Amino acid sequence: MFHAYGPIFILFAVVVGFVGTTMLATHLLGPKRHTKAKDETFECGVPSVGNARVPFSVHYFLIAILFVLFDVEVVFFYPWAVNFHFLGWKGFGEILLFTLTVCVSLIYLIRHGVLDFEQE
């Protein structure tokens, strides 16, 4: 286990070390001149109005929920895929049933227009 995961930690340490040093270097090397106009966010030269962090369309939120749901479904397929030949037709039948439900939910979503992004 140490032999399998240890090198990943070494890589992580090397990458974090590199990123940290580079960030520090660029912070120290670059010039810093603040002016009021420059410190504003760039919005095509138009004076920025209000805050960018405003409530947003619920549609994106739905996509994120659906992603979580389908991601969990995808995870269920992995144990089957690895033991695919061992499980044979029985496992295939079980997965077929499971996939059928996934397809039903997908069709249901499409029919209700949750996945439509066109302008209404």
Next chain:
Amino acid sequence: MLFWIEKISLVVLVFCVTLVIAMYATLAERKFAAFFQDRIGPDRAGPFGLLQPLADGIKFFFKEEFIPANADRFLFVLGPCLSMIAACMTTAVIPWGHDIVIFGQTMALQIADLNVGVLYLAGVVSLGVYGIMIGGWASNNKYSVLSAIRASSQMISYELAMGLALIALVMHTGSLSLREIVQAQHGGHWNVFFQPLGFLLFLICSFAEANRVPFDLAECETELVGGYHTEYSSMKLGFYLFAEYINMFIASAVMSALYFGGYHFPGLYHIGLSDNSAALVGVGVFFLKIAAFMFFFIWIRWTLPRFRYDQLMRLGWKILLPLAIANMIFTGFLSLLLG
């Protein structure tokens, strides 16, 4: 002890190679773009502009580090760091070549041979979205926030089809270890012949995951200025750009390893080379395959226009996802039928 020295040197080597390839991918992109548009491209720094990436890198260090007044300072710095870290961590499970023997010691050209390698890849890819989300949101710029939301919903949508394409591949190989998957492909039994649709799905999804044209809605200049990195400057911008090229490199490496035989090449072990030199030639072959894929990425970028957002979502959810499910079931049915 020897094992750790060996691994540390391999990690440092792989990391440096990754960085150099990412640097020169920027030059390749600019040179090819110039070629496609009948221009010359960068040619001032060094012969044929070969020192251009180095000049760019040095310039990034000496640029002013800008943080908007109303941004969240910590998250603003964290965003590009996360992007870079997530991009580099994927190199860990890629098998770069056959084992080589140095001074009687067998050395594997792979940082970590995890028995869940494919899942590790999926996991790190799913973390790649944080850098863009956090950086874009921390900027507190309307374009950046819009871009962060767009990019993250795009990336999570295409992750699903990618995962399902990988499952069809795992069914064929019966293993989650990348090393075993590559080894099973020797002698010209490349997975792409058994999984053509799966490969196509994986290819499209890797374009979307790497935020490359035609899926670069996160940074489309015509609508969103610079997208999630509008407010970034100095090496923080450099990290975002670097991460994109590293992602491109890794996506090419993963596709070559999973579908195109990795370091295998038909007839490689019949030429009569010694084991070590055959392994080194294998590494060269692997990098040639990677280079071909990277050229494909660049070629597509300067050929195709980008999708509209609703087209992108329709492609991901209504076309790729059902196709990936059908591919999985069809693969299962066929391979059980044929024994």
Next chain:
Amino acid sequence: MVTLFLVLSLLTVLSALCVVFTRNLIYSVLSLIVCFFAIAGHYVLLKASFLAVIQVIVYAGAIMVLFLFMLMLMNLNKKAEASKPFSLKVVAVGVCLLVLVALVSIVFLSAPRVCFAPLAPVSGSVSALGPLLFNEYAIPFELTSILFLSAVAGVVMIGSYGKKAKKQ
């Protein structure tokens, strides 16, 4: 091994405390991600590498993206949230204490289930999980798909509510 366990546990507890005590919700989500990674590390120590990776993919890679998304889509400008009435605070503290008592009593009253013997290396692997899931636990597995279907129905409900609100 023990040092690794202690370091990971310390990281888990500290990041979990950060989740609760941080005022900024984004920071709180980020510390929760760190917490999930530490838990994935615990799974690796227990030789359940599949579970560890799934923990990262599903919790750190999917559910936390959803949380972050939610915070990004919500209005976070109003920093000062309205302080809750005193009675509500009393009830909250009471419920938390009850949960604490329940958890502690489970730990101390139930028979020791923690196995300190070295685990068989295959117990947590994917190839061992497959036959178990598809033979012994086939029916619960199929039932989860129904659960997913109901969750999808919930998504459609939220979506149609959004559309109605837009029309009005």
